[in-house]
Amino acid sequence: MTTLDELRTFLPTDFKPADVPALFPAAGRRYGRAPLTEGWTTDEAARALMLAAVPPAEVQEIYRYGDTAEKLAVLKALPLLTIGDEGVPLLEDALRTNDTRLVAAALGGPYADRLGPEAWRQAVLKCVFMGVPLNNVHRLHERADSDLGAMLRAFAHERQAAGRDMPADATALLDRLQED
């Protein structure tokens, strides 16, 4: 996993906390959106480094007033920040949306480990429901349990009754859980 120090080697910028609220929304226009390093664009990296410069309450405020790209950048940065569990409500907010990008981002990184099993299972099922690919889900196979299997089985049953297809990745996961 990339660390803040690694990002700093590619983007050697120190952000003053007072500048962050104004700079954060403008990061794409100011630093560009080109790929910077493995899995990170320049604006995402700049935003992660900005978040590292401000206290948790400010991270929450930035997320609250963020557009989709800003919210995605916050979710991506969460595992790199010393924010403890204070970012969990942001994940929960993202999972309440109907925007596939936000739902995918909430489950896509190691910070999703902080979601309790019930919330995590509901979120995985929501991915199946929305068509978000399951290979995006962090530690899917380690965390998938028999309760998730039961939920997927019920969902598959509903789909079958309606004459509709189940996404192939969800069927594969269900098969694997039933083998265990």
Place this chain on the structure above:
Amino acid sequence: MRIFDPHIHMTSRTTDDYQRMAEAGVQAVVEPAFWLGQPRTNPGSFTDYFDSIIGWEPFRASQFGIKHHATIALNPKEANDPRCRPVLDLLPRYLAKDGVVAVGEIGYDSMTPAEDEVFAAQLALALDHELPALVHTPHRDKARGTQRSIDVVKESGIAPERVLLDHLNEVTVAAALEAGLWAGFSIYPDTKMSPDRMVAILREYGLDRVLVNSAADWGKSDPLLTVRTAEAMLAGGFDKDDVDRVLWRNPVEFYGQSGRLDLSDPAEAEATFAGNSILRGGS
């Protein structure tokens, strides 16, 4: 035919509308912040609305291959309610967003002192944020309201070519164009302006600094009246390049002054996440 609707309230429209618009050639829209049928009573209602037109609505539009941008402001009608006034302090957060291409809709509803104050304050915000401004002209007492809007714009110091005066008609168009402003026309089923009247205005005043929109919202309106106007232009003797100019290149030129208009392929920009297609559509 490619159509850019420079003024439409998509939050009030259905996915059927998006589908029909995309099929008819609408590839880009700008959604100005405005009032809803039900007046709001607190700033939180506005921020949730602003979040929607910079967040959820562009996502919905992208599912139909339509690029969506927004303009943000405290509208003149609700500027009269002191409970809504604190919205002004929240505007700078939203005016900094990538998807926000103007300050708007500002201007007059009933031409009250509160509206004067809020109009001037938001023209100053447009200057601060280097954004164009979208000015609504009032439905009642329109000619006087239009002239007063032009005066306020002049006093503000914003460059006239960065201001769009909207909902104009036969009576108000000349003053807007003579002042160097952009002239917007909202084509409505029964009221503001019709496709044939629009064609007559284009014949008389030319195609420079003219924008045509549907202003479709929660009232009786039709998101395809931009397309109907394009057809009326062709039937009335204008050629395809004229249509492209009025219904695509002109709005691109006006909102392009923000430096934030992004018309890259939405399928490419929005539909992938971490290399995966994620727009299979909610079930």
